[in-house]
Amino acid sequence: xxxxxxxxxxxxxxxxxxxxxxxxxxxxxxxxxxxxxxxxxxxxxxxxxxxxxxxxxxxxxxxxxxxxxxxxxxxxxxxxxxxxxxxxxxxxxxxxxxxxxxxxxxxxxxxxxxxxxxxxx
Numbered sequence: 001x002x003x004x005x006x007x008x009x010x011x012x013x014x015x016x017x018x019x020x021x022x023x024x025x026x027x028x029x030x031x032x033x034x035x036x037x038x039x040x041x042x043x044x045x046x047x048x049x050x051x052x053x054x055x056x057x058x059x060x061x062x063x064x065x066x067x068x069x070x071x072x073x074x075x076x077x078x079x080x081x082x083x084x085x086x087x088x089x090x091x092x093x094x095x096x097x098x099x100x101x102x103x104x105x106x107x108x109x110x111x112x113x114x115x116x117x118x119x120x121x
Contacts, residue, residue, distance in 0.1 A: 003028045004050035004120040007043065009067060010082070011035040011059045015105070019053065019082065026113050037062030037070075044075055051100075051120055056083040056090060065090075068097045078119045082107070 006028050010016040016033055023030045031049045034040035036059045044052070052071055056064040068079040080101035081094055094102060100119030103111055 004116070005029045005031040006051050006053060006116065007031045007040070007047075007049035008033040008053045009035075009037070009040040009058065009064060010053070010055045011057070012055070015055075022109055022112055023053075023116075026109060026116070028116060036060035037064065037067030040067055041070055041074075044071055044077065048075065049077065051116065052077055052079045053082050054079050054099075056081060056085050056094070065093050065097060068094075068099065072097055080115050080119050 006023050008016060008019055010019060010033060020030050020033065031047065032043060034043055038060055054064045054068050058064050064081065071077050072079060078100040079097065080103065081099050082103050082105060084105045086104055101115035103115055
């Protein structure tokens with residue numbers, strides 16, 4: 001069985017490199033990374049990964065929740081949030097996008113693997 005292609009939207013270089021390493025270590029295909037919602041949507045429109053790992057606080061005009069809403073509506077690609085945001089308002093906004101997961105940083109490999117396995121088609 002082919003492993004899902006995973007795309008990361010994360011503007012922190014250290015977290016992005018660590019997350020990429022973890023995704024690959026767990027045996028998944030890493031398809032790339034964006035630092036802004038605009039860049040993510042542009043990439044996804046042409047490449048269609050199987051799953052998106054999305055930070056909420058991003059560079060540029062769109063946050064991760066706005067970006068996830070566009071990705072799920074326009075491309076029907078599942079999104080898992082990877083974020084440090086735990087306030088009720090942010091979680092309520094995120095819920096409206098019907099995410100496949102919400103992992104609070106820092107998370108471990110087991111949590112990441114379980115979320116990916118549950119979200120991947």
